[in-house]
Amino acid sequence: MEQAFLISTGAVALAEIGDKTQLLSLVLAARYRKPVPIMLGVLVATLANHACAGAIGAWLGALITPGIMRWALGVSFVVMGLWILVPDKLDPDEANVSRSHLGVFGTTIVTFFLAEMGDKTQIATVALAARFHDFFGVVAGTTLGMMLANVPAILLGERFAHKLPTKAVHALAAVLFVVLGALAFIRGGV
Template structure:
């Protein structure tokens, strides 16, 4: 249960101000059709994070547990630093919106925007850390929806009201704590 809750919370925080949330704002403002946008986000996230969860599970089986703890600890801390850097949406992502309709554009752009993104890498790391891919993928998917569904319904009006620096700081702090606990565990100070 911890894997589900931590994955949900960390990804929800990390997603606020992320390029995929900006993409949700753009899609909502342009199409004003929340249901196909939300379904596109859901399907894209399940597929993307499912692949990330599978990679995390493979890493868990392929890498020595002691080395994995060190890698994960430093990965969580690197993720904390990365979260502090604001995202922006590329022009290519906006172009895809015009070609495939609301659901298709959302599905394609969200899937591509998540490739190598903070939340996808967090899914890999959280799966490797907890060893429960299904719970982590469910949690990260819920976290994405918690952050992006309000963006769909409130469009760009919500973006100006959220203290982005505070949200990024809280998310970075959560990843730093995960990293520190994991490194302490790797050093032998705590058994996880």
């Protein structure tokens, strides 16, 4: 469990830097200026989203033969590494966070959950859960990784986002995923 947790935490924390959901965190923080309900909303949305992704990954891990899984994971990690190098932009519809009857907490849960659908970190959670066969370790790790990247963005807002060397962080995350892919090819897994 420890290996699954640590790799999942690091991979997702790095992948989330500059990601559209991190940008959404900045938008929510600037719009509402209430960091605690925003952080709690991000936590709840991430747990729900990554629990679903982890369940799919665990199911795929049990369904697919080890040989096919090795190749699928190797390719998916390499593709994920390359995808991380493509900068994310927040769609205008996602950035248009209006005041609703849901309140700050509810609005954060809904918008963050929807923005995370099909996102890099959600797909990484599927792949990590399939690889490690450790649903709880992966979901806990990917959720912690999301919080490590998003809480500072929420607390420090725009000032924090512009000072982070996003290209360097993306390059490091890309290398990490490519190494995970290479290890899957070479050793049959990480």
